[in-house]
Amino acid sequence: MTTPTSRPTGRVPGWVKALAALAVVLAVLFAGLRLSVIPGLKDVFGTETHDRSGPALLKSIRDISRFEAASGTFQVVVDLEKDTRLLPDAIRGTRTLYVGAGTVDAYVDLGEVGEDDVTVNGDRTSATLRLPRAALGTPALDPERSYAVSKQRGLLDRLGDLFADNPNSEQAVQKLAVRHIAEAAEDSGLTARAESNTTGMLQGLLRSLGFKEVRVSYGE
Numbered sequence: 001m002t003t004p005t006s007r008p009t010g011r012v013p014g015w016v017k018a019l020a021a022l023a024v025v026l027a028v029l030f031a032g033l034r035l036s037v038i039p040g041l042k043d044v045f046g047t048e049t050h051d052r053s054g055p056a057l058l059k060s061i062r063d064i065s066r067f068e069a070a071s072g073t074f075q076v077v078v079d080l081e082k083d084t085r086l087l088p089d090a091i092r093g094t095r096t097l098y099v100g101a102g103t104v105d106a107y108v109d110l111g112e113v114g115e116d117d118v119t120v121n122g123d124r125t126s127a128t129l130r131l132p133r134a135a136l137g138t139p140a141l142d143p144e145r146s147y148a149v150s151k152q153r154g155l156l157d158r159l160g161d162l163f164a165d166n167p168n169s170e171q172a173v174q175k176l177a178v179r180h181i182a183e184a185a186e187d188s189g190l191t192a193r194a195e196s197n198t199t200g201m202l203q204g205l206l207r208s209l210g211f212k213e214v215r216v217s218y219g220e
Contacts (some may be wrong), residue, residue: 065111067201069134069194075101075145076180078173094151098170100177101145104185105137106194108218126213127206133218134194139181141174148173 078098109132117130148170199216206214 066107066109067198068105068107069197069201070106070190072104072106072185072188072190073101074104074139074181074184074188075099076177076184077149078176078180080173080176096151096170096173097149098173098177099145099147099149100141100174100181102139102141102178102181104139104181104190106134106185106190107137108132108134108194108198125211126215127211128215128217129202130217130219131195131198134191134198136182136185136191139178139185141178141181146174146177 076099078096078100080094080096080098112132113129119128120126195218202216203214
């Protein structure tokens with residue numbers, strides 16, 4: 001007697017269906033989809049930011065006698081490339097395109113004005129002041145408007161980043177941006193503007209005190 005051969009019924013076991021359904025649910029959740037139809041699951045995997053910084057410590061206090069008379073805003077595009085000899089850029093090398101934006105202040109240090117630099121006539125109607133030349137402050141990068149446009153790294157550099165943190169990866173381009181901004185400020189006529197504004201400020205102040213003639217000059 002021939003025993004009839006059993007044929008597959010085509011039915012999938014229930015545990016397989018349950019496992020597949022669970023995998024789908026986990027995939028959806030971990031993909032970051034927002035299930036807004038279910039209250040409370042909208043931000044299950046949302047990121048949270050915690051500021052665990054310590055308190056700021058006062059290191060020093062100093063008096064400032066500078067009159068900040070003018071301020072310039074600058075922007076520079078830094079293209080910094082570092083190559084390695086005998087190796088192509090695809091293997092070892094970096095290139096960073098960085099937009100640096102910052103400000104430079106021009107000031108006159110009134111603390112350097114001595115008694116011999118101020119001359120007043122007898123009836124206090126005329127005054128002559130000799131001030132130091134205006135100088136430029138250190139450029140200050142604006143983190144809100146400074147950013148890296150692109151970063152290209154060779155294979156070895158990418159592998160190195162996987163095993164070592166590099167918090168100063170943008171420090172080189174930031175320093176270069178500060179240097180270029182400082183050079184631009186020197187050629188911008190910002191110090192001349194500061195001296196003109198300082199002259200206007202002092203003339204207005206002294207004339208309000210009764211002086212009719214106020215002469216201001218600048219020297220070393």
